[in-house]
Amino acid sequence: MMKPKFITISETIIEKIKSGELQPGDQIPSENELIKHYQVSNTTARKSLLDIESRGWAKRIKGKGTYVLNRTRDHHLIRTLGSIYATRRGFHESLLAEGFQPKNLVLEKTILPDGISSEIGGKHFIIDGPVLKLHQLRYADEEIIKDELKYISLKLCPNINRMPTEISYFKVYESSYHLKIEEVKQTLSADILQPDSAENNFELKKATPMFILDSAVVCTGNKVVEIERSYYRGDKYKFAIIANPDYNDTNGQSES
Structure with missing residues (x-):
């Protein structure tokens, strides 16, 4: 039949x-x-x-x-560096799409009058003040899986501090502030986070591997709109890399 x-x-x-x-x-x-x-x-x-x-x-x-839906063993989250499409979709929307329940816990949301800088991949990236500092913990199904620290230019994105923190900031840069993103510079490193570490915001009881993602979002005129440093639980994430990312790609799953 x-x-x-x-x-x-x-x-x-x-x-x-x-x-x-x-x-x-x-x-x-x-x-x-x-x-x-x-x-x-x-x-x-x-x-x-x-x-x-x-x-x-x-x-x-x-x-x-x-x-x-995410049906991988142990529900590992697979993320691809270099994907503009997936970065635009953002953390909250990505988890919803995979069948998880996302939640944010804001640890700090302040405005810094002075600029900040960061070295990523051997290059210095600078944001002139004022800058929004946003530090939040990201949850999937009541479990902390990401410790995220962002710095966002309030010169390029005035009043973005009034927006809810579960938005895709990358998408907002493009749609609300009409910024043309020229480059997303990302580096990935690894470390072991100890339970007694000052950086242990995950409520870990034992040493746990971490991925550390440093990134900068650069728009037209070589202006830096965002700098990020985030910790991802190494027992929850797997990362892949697009060798030759294209701005208009429609695959991959990194997130912002």
């Missing part, structure tokens, strides 16, 4: 998820895209998406689309 068309389509997409062609947090083709690609009715396309979701491979987010 031949399989119904919607099952054939859903199984094809599930195979792409299993093979890694579609990663956790990636958006599955929309109903309209399925209709166009497979030459099927909207009922068949809708059934395909519902079948993928009912089998536990994806989750529909109202008004946004259907996203691949």
